[in-house]
Amino acid sequence: MNTAIIVSGGDAPGINAAIDCFTRLATPGGDRVLGAQAGFTGLLAGQLAEIDRSLVSLLAGRGGSILQSSRAPALQEPDARDRLLNVMSFHEIDNLLLFGGDGTIQHIAPLLASWGVSCIILPTTIDNDVAATEYTLGHDSACNFALQAVAGIRATAHALPGRIFMLQTLGAPSGHLALAIAYASGAHLALLPEYPLEIDWLAQRLTQVVADDGCALIVISEAYPGINSLLSEIPRRTGIRVRYTDLGHAQRGADVSHRDGCVARDMSRLAWRAFKDGIHNGALIMRDGALRLHQGSLPSEKKPPPDRRLYEFVNQL
Numbered sequence: 001m002n003t004a005i006i007v008s009g010g011d012a013p014g015i016n017a018a019i020d021c022f023t024r025l026a027t028p029g030g031d032r033v034l035g036a037q038a039g040f041t042g043l044l045a046g047q048l049a050e051i052d053r054s055l056v057s058l059l060a061g062r063g064g065s066i067l068q069s070s071r072a073p074a075l076q077e078p079d080a081r082d083r084l085l086n087v088m089s090f091h092e093i094d095n096l097l098l099f100g101g102d103g104t105i106q107h108i109a110p111l112l113a114s115w116g117v118s119c120i121i122l123p124t125t126i127d128n129d130v131a132a133t134e135y136t137l138g139h140d141s142a143c144n145f146a147l148q149a150v151a152g153i154r155a156t157a158h159a160l161p162g163r164i165f166m167l168q169t170l171g172a173p174s175g176h177l178a179l180a181i182a183y184a185s186g187a188h189l190a191l192l193p194e195y196p197l198e199i200d201w202l203a204q205r206l207t208q209v210v211a212d213d214g215c216a217l218i219v220i221s222e223a224y225p226g227i228n229s230l231l232s233e234i235p236r237r238t239g240i241r242v243r244y245t246d247l248g249h250a251q252r253g254a255d256v257s258h259r260d261g262c263v264a265r266d267m268s269r270l271a272w273r274a275f276k277d278g279i280h281n282g283a284l285i286m287r288d289g290a291l292r293l294h295q296g297s298l299p300s301e302k303k304p305p306p307d308r309r310l311y312e313f314v315n316q317l
C-alpha cells in the first residue's frame with residue numbers, strides 16, 4: 001500500500017508527529033509513504049519524495065511541517081483531476097493522507113471524493129473552527145504558547161502595575177482560539193469577533209479592573225473589529241496606558257503540546273487502520289472527547305460561535 005501525504009492550508013503543530021507515526025506504521029512492512037511539497041500544487045507537479053524518517057522523527061515535537069503547504073486553489077484548475085490521477089498512477093499511490101482545516105474540508109475533500117480518490121483527512125488548524133469535530137490538531141499547542149506569553153505578561157505586569165495588557169491571538173474570523181486562551185489564563189476580558197462590545201462599557205470595566213487588580217489582561221482575537229482604534233481609544237477614555245503583544249505566526253509554529261502529540265499519533269493510527277481495512281474516504285473527528293473515524297465526506301456546515309456562557313463568564317457580563 002502506498003500513501004501520499006499532503007498538507008493543505010495553514011500548518012499547525014502536530015503535523016510532523018502524525019507523519020512520524022504514520023511512517024513508522026507503514027514502512028517496516030514494506031508500504032511506501034511519500035510526501036508532497038507545496039500541497040496540491042506540488043502533488044499535481046509530481047513533487048513527491050519518500051518521507052525522510054530520521055528528519056521527521058527529529059522534528060516530531062516541533063511545530064510547522066516537514067512538508068511545505070500551499071493555499072493555492074490547485075484543484076480548481078480545469079485539468080486538475082486528470083493530472084492528479086496521472087501522478088497517483090505514475091507513483092502507484094493508493095491513498096492520500098491529508099492535513100487541512102475548514103477550507104480543505106469544505107472544498108477539497110468533496111472534490112476528491114467525487115473523483116474517486118481515496119483520502120482520509122486529519123482536521124488540522126490551531127483555530128479549532130471545524131464544525132464536524134470538537135477538536136482540531138494544533139489547537140492545544142497554540143493555546144499553550146499563548147499561556148506562556150500570558151505568564152510573562154503577568155510577571156512584568158505585577159512588577160510594574162497600573163497598565164492594561166492586550167494580547168492578540170490568531171484564529172482567522174473565529175474567536176474559538178482566543179476564548180480558550182482567555183478562559184485558561186484567567187484573563188479579565190476576551191474580545192471575540194462574534195461578540196463585539198461597546199467601547200464605553202469596555203473603558204469602564206478596564207478602569208475598574210485596574211483599580212481592583214493592579215493591571216488588566218485582555219485576550220483579543222485577530223478579527224475583532226477595529227483593533228487599532230481600540231488601542232488609541234482605551235487610553236484616551238481611561239487615562240491608562242495600553243501595552244500590546246501580537247502572538248502572530250510564532251503561535252502557529254509553536255512546539256507540540258502533550259495533547260497534540262497524542263492526538264496526532266491517535267489520528268495517524270486510526271487513518272492507517274482505516275486504509276488497511278479498505279476504507280477510502282473519511283476524516284478523524286472528535287466527539288464527546290473520543291477520536292473516531294467518520295466515513296465519507298463531512299457535512300458542509302459552519303461551526304457555531306464560541307460558547308456564549310463561557311464568554312460571559314470571562315467577561316463577567
Ligand code: F6P
Nearest residue numbers: 010101125126127170171172252
Ligand atoms: O487558519 C490558521 C491561521 O493560522 C489563522 O489563525 C490565521 O488567520 C491564518 O491561518 C493566517 O494565514 P497566513 O499564514 O496565510 O497569513
